[in-house]
Amino acid sequence: MRNNSNAKILDLRETQIAIKSLKDYFQRDLANTLNLARVSAPLFVRPETGLNDNLNGEKAVNFKIRNYDIDVEIVQSLAKWKRNALKKYHFGIYEGIYADMNAIRAEEFLDNIHSSYVDQWDWEKIISKIDRNSEYLHLIVNEIFSVFKRSEEYINQTYPYILSAKLPDEIFFVSSQELEDAYPNLSGKERENAIAKDKKAVFIQGIGGNLKSGKPHDLRSPDYDDWSLNGDIIFWNPTLNSSIELSSMGIRVDENTIVDQCKKTGNEERLTLPYHKDIIEKNLPYTIGGGIGQSRICMFFLEKSHIGEVQVGVWDDETLKTSYDKGIELL
Template identity: 45%
Template sequence: MSKQEILQTEEAIALVKKTFSQNLCNALNLYPISSPMIVNEGTGINDDLNGIERPVSFPVKFLNNNHGVVVHSLAKWKRIRLKELELEVHEGILTDMRALRPDEDSSPIHSIYVDQWDWELKIDKVDRSLSYLKKIVRLIYQSLLNTEEEVHLQYGYERVLPKKLSFIHSEQLLQLYPTLTPKDREHAIAKEYGAVFIIGVGYKLSNGESHDSRSSDYDDWSTISEDKYHGLNGDLLVWDEELSRSLELSSMGVRVDKDALEHQLALTGSQDKSKLYYHNLLLTDQLPLSIGGGLGQSRICMFLLKKKHIGEVQASIWPDQVREDAIKQGINLL
């Protein structure tokens, strides 16, 4: 790849990030804010993700031998920040999150370095519903459509996103493809619709397994919603023609309230978390109700710019074999 092509890619990455973040702030009434890369260990503030990933941890001298941990995401920190900023209902925050996930696989769509837009919106009790979740997801999707249009106008990349986003519950998806694995079900439904939001990720389905695991203490995946299925959360997927597979761009949801947290801690056998700083705030009604999530910056860039590897749009570290294979395929990893 020539120097000119590399610099044009960098320019296009900057356009995508600027355009999408501005659209998202306008759509959801979000204020851009700063955020930490490190939080105190043992407070419950760091995101547990699927509950098994190890955070990067290191001793901090002035914390009296306590450790700092590099964030996985800011799902819980954002809710505390909403409280501190005393925002009004239907006002929220957007931050440019940087994280390290050392247990992440190395693949065309995975990197140990994570860059995403983390957003959180203060809501009212009446908003804790499936209809409100869908409303917010549609606004996010429109921001993606607007960004795709701008990339098309500036660089001529083909528009591939459907104008209408589809929704399906993970239980309905299981019934539709009962013989497929959860990941293959995602590929099948994303290929059929082009873009789809899978509702209800975390609660056990009729086959005794959840579509995917979720931590017990940020998204509400156990509440029964209007369609009689569990879950006020989900994942936004698109069909990536370059990779011939589905690509998850966002994980998000209505956040747990006191009752949902107690229920999910019990379901996962993690009641001991209730003693942690963050969980105590929530269990004593000291945090605002909210909806929020993360949107992968590099994944959105690679999708809109038709890239075959996430390393084409972000600088990270890769196994030697991955770099060698990329060179053979004419792929330039940053």
């Protein structure tokens, strides 16, 4: 983590104003580009519905609505809920939704880009079954990247002393297997750093399934993304001198891949849950969707060194001391 040279330019109050301005611009452009309508989102769901995101096995924060003896879980993402909502709200093909997703991840390891509080735009769009291919996936990635590019231009015009042109003209596409072949002696995170430093903006496709090495590039829950048609949007962050993932997204599982992926991970018991049964029985639309980190976008474009500079959080004593010593003001 390096000291942020812009800390004296954007003080705490100015940072708050800049965050609001950037978020407003980005979500409007995202909605217009992908044809998305904003909807309200749940903060918690019943675990027996199967709608919560199991992530990589992390236990969701849970509580009981005491007067009614109802058990609920804080959402970990809206990946499954959105697909269900698209049907419930009667959206049509190539129409979609987005929502502000706020989550608590109690098992998260805290560092300069991770906190226990997650804020992101979760979006989902109905597609045709024939769109379940790499060409359509890349089309949507390019559209999202165009939103990032316009947001960069907007924020640099608003704050001209911020470093311009952090992003290249085009995003680079690479599969996770191609990346492993190119950097066989590096870990998944090290490969991301290497390719992001070289290309500045990259979409790594195919995350969740085992590669030739016998290990996946990274872990993914088996019941929402199709592991061959998903990926991460990763930028090179010169403020941190490392890569930063700003979006995880993909074409969602169909009636076949959800069964196959759950079997591969030993999660067959999930297939009896209402959400999973609806996919297997083709009661839900085919979709593409993902999440885009709000605080991480603010970190990247406002050139902040710690996520605590753009969101209010709770930090351990070591983080507080290290940040203070480096002149980083946490909210």
